[in-house]
Amino acid sequence: MLHRRQQGGWIEVVTGVMFSGKSEELMRRVRRSLIAGRQVQVFKSHLDDRYRGRFQVSSHAGSGLEATPVSSSVEIAERIRGGVHVVAIDEAQFLDLGIVLVVNDLADRGVRVILSGTDMDFRGEPFGPIPHLLAIAEQVDKLHAICVRCGELATRNQRLIDGVPAPAEGPTIHVGGSESYEARCRRCHEVPPVLRDQTSLLDEATESQPGS
Numbered sequence: 143m144l145h146r147r148q149q150g151g152w153i154e155v156v157t158g159v160m161f162s163g164k165s166e167e168l169m170r171r172v173r174r175s176l177i178a179g180r181q182v183q184v185f186k187s188h189l190d191d192r193y194r195g196r197f198q199v200s201s202h203a204g205s206g207l208e209a210t211p212v213s214s215s216v217e218i219a220e221r222i223r224g225g226v227h228v229v230a231i232d233e234a235q236f237l238d239l240g241i242v243l244v245v246n247d248l249a250d251r252g253v254r255v256i257l258s259g260t261d262m263d264f265r266g267e268p269f270g271p272i273p274h275l276l277a278i279a280e281q282v283d284k285l286h287a288i289c290v291r292c293g294e295l296a297t298r299n300q301r302l303i304d305g306v307p308a309p310a311e312g313p314t315i316h317v318g319g320s321e322s323y324e325a326r327c328r329r330c331h332e333v334p335p336v337l338r339d340q341t342s343l344l345d346e347a348t349e350s351q352p353g354s
């Protein structure tokens with residue numbers, strides 16, 4: 143996929159739906175950098191609930207790699223070691239917009255930066271800093287998963303709560319929730335209209351009754 147000959151700093155983004163192999167691809171690139179004898183640092187957002195060990199970038203296929211969990215872009219900037227050649231950042235959608243400045247600065251200083259993150263939230267809208275990172279990156283790879291409904295290429299993150307498609311009104315980042323995610327294509331992706339609570343629906347029904 144990657145035909146990289148350039149030696150200077152630059153930014154690569156691996157994006158796409160969940161389960162599309164972004165973490166696997168990030169790990170593949172990191173392993174090859176290590177084989178090439180480069181100094182590598184790997185970070186990931188601490189918000190990712192998938193990590194088994196605290197310091198693992200883990201893929202849905204089960205392979206892992208040591209990573210430092212971080213909660214902000216400043217934390218990444220503070221932890222960069224002198225002489226590093228490659229900086230990889232997994233689950234970048236959870237990071238603040240400051241990451242754009244941090245990775246631009248690293249690339250200007252000659253570092254190869256590899257980021258991965260999902261580009262859309264569960265509603266199908268752009269997610270966090272990813273759109274900005276796509277714009278400034280030298281290279282973008284958009285990966286697809288398989289739609290669990292129809293077997294076509296999946297591009298959307300389907301949020302399910304108790305197995306049912308979640309309405310658009312929920313928070314974009316749902317930490318420690320009971321929800322789950324599926325990869326789905328555009329046609330099978332479902333975001334039900336905003337659910338209002340039962341009391342306000344009842345109020346409306348009463349108000350609209352003639353003579354009330």
Ligand code: ADP
Nearest residue numbers: 160161162163164165166201202203287288325
């Ligand atoms: P991402 O980082 O994009 O969420 P991962 O690299 O963690 O993806 O996991 C990719 C792996 O997930 C695939 O190699 C495959 O084994 C597995 N997988 C599970 N569900 C699906 C799916 N619906 N489509 C494609 N791969 C899937």
Ligand code: ZN
Nearest residue numbers: 289292327330
């Ligand atoms: Zn589908």
